[in-house]
Amino acid sequence: MDFNKLLELVISASLINNFVFTRFLGLCIFFGVSKKMETSVGMSITFTSVMVISAALSWLIFFYIMVPLDITFLKIVIFIGTIAALVQSADTIMKKVSPVMYHKLGIYLALITTNCIILAVPLINAGEGYTFIESLAFGLGSGLGFALALIIMASIREKLELAEVPRPFRGLPIAFIVAGLIALAFTGFSGLITL
Amino acid sequence: MNHGEHRTNWELIKNGIFKENILFRMAISLCPAIAVTNSLKNGTLMGISVLFVQVMVNITISALRKFINPKIRIPIYMLVIAGWVSAIDMTLAAYAREAYKEIGLYIQLIVAFASILARAESFASKNKFVPSMSDGIGMGIGFLLAMIIISFFRELLGKGALFGFPIVAGKPLLIMILPAGGFFAFGILMGFFNWIDIRFFGGKGASGAG
Numbered sequence: 155m156d157f158n159k160l161l162e163l164v165i166s167a168s169l170i171n172n173f174v175f176t177r178f179l180g181l182c183i184f185f186g187v188s189k190k191m192e193t194s195v196g197m198s199i200t201f202t203s204v205m206v207i208s209a210a211l212s213w214l215i216f217f218y219i220m221v222p223l224d225i226t227f228l229k230i231v232i233f234i235g236t237i238a239a240l241v242q243s244a245d246t247i248m249k250k251v252s253p254v255m256y257h258k259l260g261i262y263l264a265l266i267t268t269n270c271i272i273l274a275v276p277l278i279n280a281g282e283g284y285t286f287i288e289s290l291a292f293g294l295g296s297g298l299g300f301a302l303a304l305i306i307m308a309s310i311r312e313k314l315e316l317a318e319v320p321r322p323f324r325g326l327p328i329a330f331i332v333a334g335l336i337a338l339a340f341t342g343f344s345g346l347i348t349l
Numbered sequence: 350m351n352h353g354e355h356r357t358n359w360e361l362i363k364n365g366i367f368k369e370n371i372l373f374r375m376a377i378s379l380c381p382a383i384a385v386t387n388s389l390k391n392g393t394l395m396g397i398s399v400l401f402v403q404v405m406v407n408i409t410i411s412a413l414r415k416f417i418n419p420k421i422r423i424p425i426y427m428l429v430i431a432g433w434v435s436a437i438d439m440t441l442a443a444y445a446r447e448a449y450k451e452i453g454l455y456i457q458l459i460v461a462f463a464s465i466l467a468r469a470e471s472f473a474s475k476n477k478f479v480p481s482m483s484d485g486i487g488m489g490i491g492f493l494l495a496m497i498i499i500s501f502f503r504e505l506l507g508k509g510a511l512f513g514f515p516i517v518a519g520k521p522l523l524i525m526i527l528p529a530g531g532f533f534a535f536g537i538l539m540g541f542f543n544w545i546d547i548r549f550f551g552g553k554g555a556s557g558a559g
Contacts, residue, residue, distance in 0.1 A: 176528045178384035230438065231431040234460050238427060248474055270380050270458045277457055322487055322544035323536075326376050329534030337529035 160291045165293025170344055173271050174303040175337040180271035184304065194308035196255050201304075202297030204244055204266060205275060208237050209293030211284055212276035213255055226280070233276045241266045271300060304338060354432050356408075358483035363427045364489020366555050373542050377463040380398060383531035391452050392500030393493070394445065398437050400489030405433045407485030410473040417474070425458075426469045426488065434460045434476040464488065500544050 173179045187197045212227050222228050249256045256263075258260050266272055275296050279289040310332055320327050353438055374380050381399075386392040395540040409429050410417075417425050438456050441449045449456070459465070468488055472479040505508060508526030524530045 160513075178528070180378050181383065185376070185379070227435065227439070228384065228455055230435050230460055233432050234427055235424070241470065245532040270461045273461045274458060276455065277454065280407065303476045320538070320540075322547060323540040326539035327536045327543065330539065334529045334532030334536065337532055338524075338527075341527065341529065 160287065163192070163291040164295035164298070165204060167292050168299035168302065171300040172303060172340055172343075173274070173296055174300060175340040176334070177274075179274050179290060180269050180300060183266070183269050184300075184307065184333075187267060188304055188307040188311055188329075191305070191308045191312055194304040198247070198297075198301030198304050200244065200263065201266070201272075202294070202301055203274060205297035206290060208240050208272055209275050209289045210281060210286070211240065213279055213284075213289040214238050216276070216280050229277065233273060237276075240271075254337075257316060262321055264339075270316045271296060303336070307333065310336075354394060358479060361480060361483040362487035362490070364434070365484060366491040366494060369488070369496060371464045371488060371492040372499075373539055375464070376539075378465075378468070378492070379535070380458065381452075382496060383528075383535055385455050385513055386496060386500035386503050386531060386534070387451045387507065387526045389497070389500045391448060391495040393440075394448055394475045395452055395455060396489075396493030396496035398441065398456055399462070399465075400457060400486070400494050401437055402430070402433050402462075402469060403465055404482060404485035406430050406465055406469055407473040407481040409433070409477060410469045411478050411481035414474050422474065423466075430462075430465055430469070448462050455548070462490070479543040499531075499534055499538060502538070503530060512523070 159174060167173075174181065174184050183197070183201075215232060215236060216226070216229065216343075220232065233264065241263065244266075245256075249262065255290050275293050279292060284292060307329075311329060314328065314332070323331070365371075367374075373376055378399075381395050385395045406426075406429055411424060413429075434457065437459075439451070441456060442453065468484060472484045476484070501511070503525045504512075506518065506522045507527075507530060509515060509521040522530075525534060
């Protein structure tokens with residue numbers, strides 16, 4: 155396995171094609187959780203782990219069950235089912251291991267099922283025909299990219315709380331403008347690696 | 350709210366378009382609002398797909414509501430939604446190949462739309478067939494209109510064109526069709542609607558839970 159190719163995949167998924175800023179996925183959670191630094195760090199950790207595991211699991215299901223049976227047209231239904239089961243188990247494990255974190259993030263964990271990125275990664279993996287290791291790298295890169303976006307956004311929004319924002323723009327509209335500015339900065343990464 | 354018996358179908362439709370507009374008021378299902386609104390054609394196509402899925406899911410859930418065991422309702426809703434999304438996904442892949450290349454991924458991701466699941470759970474599972482259909486139509490049209498408004502401004506300002514036909518001569522504002530422009534356009538439009546709400550209707554502006 156070519157290590158450079160994997161590194162390229164991770165960097166490309168996390169910076170160049172950052173899911174939040176260039177593909178616009180997972181925005182509901184992105185704007186929902188990024189109000190506080192603490193929650194967004196917890197969310198990032200959960201999210202990245204769920205992402206990698208779901209990428210691995212759905213790759214196995216896709217290539218060892220769905221392709222031989224010729225039922226790839228059911229991929230949307232099967233992937234969403236896999237992810238829902240996975241999130242449910244993550245929920246249970248977190249409740250046991252870290253009740254404090256669960257208390258804070260429980261509501262968002264439930265939301266992960268309806269998060270586009272978690273579903274998009276298996277779909278893209280299947281569409282691009284990545285190998286198992288490549289799928290893992292892609293999942294990891296996407297998770298890290300989302301974590302980076304969340305943490306940048308949370309640190310800005312914590313400062314924004316104190317700022318004097320015009321009344322119609324308070325809350326979400328100003329968050330969108332900030333996200334737009336960060337997205338502009340992220341377009342600077344587009345020349346980093348020529349794939 | 351959510352007691353459809355007391356409201357006429359027309360009121361339900363209006364509620365979806367204005368009062369509980371998915372994008373501008375509730376601020377959920379934001380991903381496609383920014384991702385596929387860089388041209389009016391894609392935005393409209395996406396809006397119509399969501400309208401279709403929302404209506405079909407609502408009437409399916411409403412028709413089956415007496416048979417669905419409440420304990421396993423969420424997985425069943427997901428299955429129904431995924432089924433209808435697969436249907437529209439394959440239809441578009443067959444009949445609109447060009448557009449499908451650009452918006453295909455986002456069509457598949459309608460499955461993960463918070464708004465569709467939310468309407469199935471909070472409305473269609475408790476109401477009769479016709480009110481559920483009206484609710485779906487209202488929500489879908491509200492989404493479609495919001496998509497049309499955003500993509501109208503983005504294509505007009507970003508390319509000086511509408512539906513691919515050039516309208517305005519001169520140098521367009523390239524930033525509006527760049528990824529970042531989607532965030533700006535949406536933020537400014539949302540601020541604008543909040544301003545109207547505050548200025549003319551005495552509201553507090555949409556808080557948007559996220």
